[in-house]
Amino acid sequence: MTQRYGDIAFEDRMSQVDFRVAGNAHIVVDTDVCRSCTTKACVHACPAKLFVPTDDGGILFNYEQCFECGTCYLVCDGGNAISWSYPDGGQGVVFRHG
Amino acid sequence: MRDRAGPAAEAVTVRRPEAADFDAVVVGAGPAGSAAALELARAGHSVALVERGPFPGSKNVYGGVVYGRILDELIPDWYERMPVQRWITRRQTMLLSGDRSLTVDFRSQNWGRAPYNGATTYRAEFDSWLAGHARAAGAVLVPSTVATALLRTADGQVVGVRTDRPDGDLTARVVIACDGVNSFLGKQAGLHPDEQAAHTTLGVKETLALPRETIEERFGVTGTDGVDIEILGGTSGVPGGGFLYTNRDTVSVGLVLGLPGLAKAGLRPEEILAELKQHPSVRPLVRGAEVVEYSAHLIPEGGYRSMPRLGGNGLLLAGDSAAMCLAAGIWLEGVNFALGSGMYAGRAAANGLRSGGPAVLGEYRRLLEKSFVLADHKKLRDAPGLVLSERVQHRYPGLVCDLAEGMFTVDNPRPKPGLRRLLRRAARHNGVRMRELARDALTGLRSFG
Numbered sequence: 001m002t003q004r005y006g007d008i009a010f011e012d013r014m015s016q017v018d019f020r021v022a023g024n025a026h027i028v029v030d031t032d033v034c035r036s037c038t039t040k041a042c043v044h045a046c047p048a049k050l051f052v053p054t055d056d057g058g059i060l061f062n063y064e065q066c067f068e069c070g071t072c073y074l075v076c077d078g079g080n081a082i083s084w085s086y087p088d089g090g091q092g093v094v095f096r097h098g
Numbered sequence: 099m100r101d102r103a104g105p106a107a108e109a110v111t112v113r114r115p116e117a118a119d120f121d122a123v124v125v126g127a128g129p130a131g132s133a134a135a136l137e138l139a140r141a142g143h144s145v146a147l148v149e150r151g152p153f154p155g156s157k158n159v160y161g162g163v164v165y166g167r168i169l170d171e172l173i174p175d176w177y178e179r180m181p182v183q184r185w186i187t188r189r190q191t192m193l194l195s196g197d198r199s200l201t202v203d204f205r206s207q208n209w210g211r212a213p214y215n216g217a218t219t220y221r222a223e224f225d226s227w228l229a230g231h232a233r234a235a236g237a238v239l240v241p242s243t244v245a246t247a248l249l250r251t252a253d254g255q256v257v258g259v260r261t262d263r264p265d266g267d268l269t270a271r272v273v274i275a276c277d278g279v280n281s282f283l284g285k286q287a288g289l290h291p292d293e294q295a296a297h298t299t300l301g302v303k304e305t306l307a308l309p310r311e312t313i314e315e316r317f318g319v320t321g322t323d324g325v326d327i328e329i330l331g332g333t334s335g336v337p338g339g340g341f342l343y344t345n346r347d348t349v350s351v352g353l354v355l356g357l358p359g360l361a362k363a364g365l366r367p368e369e370i371l372a373e374l375k376q377h378p379s380v381r382p383l384v385r386g387a388e389v390v391e392y393s394a395h396l397i398p399e400g401g402y403r404s405m406p407r408l409g410g411n412g413l414l415l416a417g418d419s420a421a422m423c424l425a426a427g428i429w430l431e432g433v434n435f436a437l438g439s440g441m442y443a444g445r446a447a448a449n450g451l452r453s454g455g456p457a458v459l460g461e462y463r464r465l466l467e468k469s470f471v472l473a474d475h476k477k478l479r480d481a482p483g484l485v486l487s488e489r490v491q492h493r494y495p496g497l498v499c500d501l502a503e504g505m506f507t508v509d510n511p512r513p514k515p516g517l518r519r520l521l522r523r524a525a526r527h528n529g530v531r532m533r534e535l536a537r538d539a540l541t542g543l544r545s546f547g
Contacts (some may be wrong), residue, residue, distance in 0.1 A: 013304075
């Protein structure tokens with residue numbers, strides 16, 4: 001389902017951003033740890049909405065449209081459940097109007 | 099993911115290289131890194147400037163204005179050459195409370211001509227331009243390359259960086275880490291205090307396309323003149339603030355949200371931004387405009403009290419990696435502090451290299467303390483806490499708007515109320531004790547006075 005905030009769908013908002021998607025993920029989530037996490041702050045704090053809760057209490061994650069900001073690992077309550085790093089050189093987000 | 103640049107990466111222990119590849123390696127070609135590299139190259143030293151993005155500025159986001167005065171020391175007539183969107187001639191501070199607002203609106207045409215004051219720009223253009231000056235002076239720009247780890251000798255001396263290129267170790271006599279707010283290199287050196295999240299805000303920004311004539315009409319400017327609006331309130335209760343500024347054919351509107359508050363609130367950043375854009379004082383400025391880019395970046399907003407140690411053992415930190423952003427309410431600056439700290443880091447390193455010793459930290463600190471970089475931060479050390487305090491965030495915008503509404507509502511046949519009575523009533527209505535108001539006024543006076 002397409003969610004709308006104001007006048008633009010989230011997918012449309014993200015489709016305006018240039019990402020050079022790397023072949024390998026720079027984010028890995030230990031979803032076993034997430035199951036015991038009560039806050040799951042990454043789900044709503046991540047500005048790119050990369051973290052999605054699953055029915056069994058875990059976290060499904062994407063890395064492709066990552067802003068590389070670092071919010072997720074800083075708000076993570078779950079003892080380093082999120083292994084995060086910068087993508088390889090030249091890969092990832094390319095801001096034109098930053 | 100130990101072979102990548104992240105919180106889990108660790109420094110690599112190496113033997114002291116016989117001859118270093120470069121006199122200096124600067125990590126990050128943002129304003130701090132390029133200023134450092136430029137200063138070093140001009141002093142005749144060999145410099146590698148390592149940038150993880152495909153070009154300088156591609157990973158960078160800012161919140162409105164580059165105050166370029168410090169560039170007078172680096173690039174003569176910089177204001178004739180810098181890629182500028184608009185020169186700020188109109189500066190507003192806007193307090194929002196519910197659907198009310200009170201704005202202080204200052205305009206000076208002096209800021210629209212040389213030597214200017216502040217400009218809006220796109221970081222992809224500005225950062226590339228500055229890195230171009232470093233290259234022209236002889237620095238070697240190494241783009242699309244991540245510095246993943248510090249190279250350290252067994253006795254703790256930093257002698258270079260490991261990169262993600264094959265055989266990508268770069269050795270140097272001094273390393274300047276301008277690797278941004280996350281500064282994984284600074285953390286590997288153990289320079290940063292814990293509790294980073296408490297002093298960090300998330301900035302999100304929409305760049306919105308509008309015809310140039312529409313921008314001129316809505317914002318009351320012509321030619322290359324532009325407007326910068328700093329906003330307090332309008333963050334749906336999350337401690338932080340907003341900003342809105344003009345470029346040539348776009349306007350940028352964004353939010354700065356404290357991470358602990360955002361984590362607790364359960365609100366999404368773009369939802370809060372959509373809410374701000376609906377405010378009656380903001381909506382007419384941005385309505386009908388299409389998003390051409392959405393961006394996000396962390397900001398180190400804790401100021402002086404949250405700064406890491408600034409280096410040691412052959413390593414210096416500058417820019418966001420040293421938490422140099424100044425978030426002091428009426429002053430919101432970062433790029434100028436990055437430029438200044440980078441320039442002084444480069445100067446201190448160059449002097450150290452010339453005299454043959456790597457002990458440059460003391461001189462770096464002296465240069466910073468003598469200049470605006472640490473003088474401003476030290477003086478305003480209590481400002482970030484005050485600005486993000488519960489009272490400033492949640493009570494004072496309402497108090498100020500109540501006061502204005504009380505003053506300007508004509509309530510005939512009642513006579514006009516006195517200001518003192520209005521203030522007492524507004525304070526009570528917003529849950530502010532006069533004693534707290536006096537204390538915050540004193541903190542404000544000490545910081546800003």
